[in-house]
Amino acid sequence: MDAQQQWRTEVEQLVRTHGRSRTALMPILQDINRAHSYIPEGAMLAVSAALTVPRTEVYGVASFYSYFSVKPRGTYVIRVCRTISCAKQPEYHPAIAALFNELGIGFGETTADGIFTLEQTNCAGMCDQGPSMVVNEDVHVGLTEASVRSILNNYRRAAEAAKRPQ
């Protein structure tokens, strides 16, 4: 099966879950984004054909929302809240320094092993418990230098376990 045929098959499966209407566009893109950490061009073309939505509009939606990406990202996307309630906490800068040091990357970058992408997010809604970050669909609060290291190690272990043959 060529690559585009694979995308067509994958998108058809998603259409079975979410339907073949324009209202299914967001849920379908969300599932692709979750499964692959981003929305590849081939996927956008297949979605465009399956839902008969112009490809420019599929790209328009995929590039509008901050949780979507049209460029490859790591398995785990870390989103550090940068809004004032979190950013004014004394542990905020030490926690970010720990992320930079542990991962060896800055904001907007992906680690060479493809496990982590580091991003910033606007208010994650954890203002009473900051500093906070959202990693894929988990939220972490009360961040410190030490807690950041242990959180990253847990995700590293999970990524290794997923790679090991069953």
Next chain:
Amino acid sequence: MDVKSVRGFVGNKLSFSEVSASDGVKMAAEMAPEDVVSIITASGLKGRGGAGFPTGKKWEYAFGQEGHPKYIIGNADEGEPGTFKDRLILTDFPELVFAGMAIAGCAVGAEFGILYLRAEYGWLREHLEAAIAHCREKGLLGKAIGGGKDFSFDISIRMGSGAYICGEETALLESLEGRRGDARNRIPFPVQAGYLGKPTVVNNVETLAWVPCILVKGPSWFAGMGTRKAPGAWLFSVSGDCKRPGIYEYPFGTSLRQILADVGADNPKAVQVGGASGNCVPPSGFDRTMTPGDLATGGSIIVFGPGQDMFAVAENFQHFFADESCGQCIPCRVGNQRLLEAIARMRANGLDKDSERTVRQLAQTMSVASKCGLGQMSPRAFLSILNNFAGELPGHA
């Protein structure tokens, strides 16, 4: 993820803990739709997402629409910086929210509900799906609910994907329809032509949670909590420099000073009320009250202690707006960028009279000419900081 592990602190007793969701749905099932609407109208309940539109009036308009099917949307796209009350409500009282949606459905004649949950709260989804399943088991959702034969209502959850603007109701509808979150022009209003062009009620999570409480305890119980002009109580999200950040319930008319004492804010320098779109209040304003017309509030309070650089706050909020502008109208898209640059410049070099005039003109243009609330409100925090704390800029005596 264990959602209770990040529940946070609740500072006083919440009215929501006193009401059972099923009582509210059962009452609605036995009533005529008009009566449900008039109870909500009589209570004086207003929208808790920030705009404060009377809920009863919204439902009345939707009830009077011919189009079919009608939709009820629960707006759980809580993105205003410093606001997290809906997170607590969805954690502790999801059934009240779903009951509120079902009652709204009964009142306006809708059978379908959608909860639009922000991506950042994705960790709540499983918890909410379980609560919906539980409501179906108890007969609060599904067919012939609450004992009413003709009363069917069900809810599905749809996720956002990280866009503050989708908390604005017409942008939210665009997102549900598979488009970029670009705010729509009104007229038509969503109650006339909303989701898929059909009559649609969009209510905030907290607004919906109050609905079954008002039905069960009566509109006068609710109205009696606040002032004559501003009936009811509100959940406040408190964060920043204080000993006890968390969620607090207060009736309208409570003074800011009272709240600051309760949350343990020692000697605050300023308080941001209403999130990034709100106002920054200096100590001379601490006797003002939480009432529409005085301190309008989205229920968010961020406390700034004595050491806070206030223009760092302004820059943080401005960065937020520059980031979150959807980009379709120029006053907001370009204005927020220019304002951000101006704040960075004035933090470095101070502010002379000429550039102050330019910046104020820009802010006024944005608030007058932007298409939706995002651009109209975005200069407010900066202006209130400029008006009260200009002395902190370099070059000021």
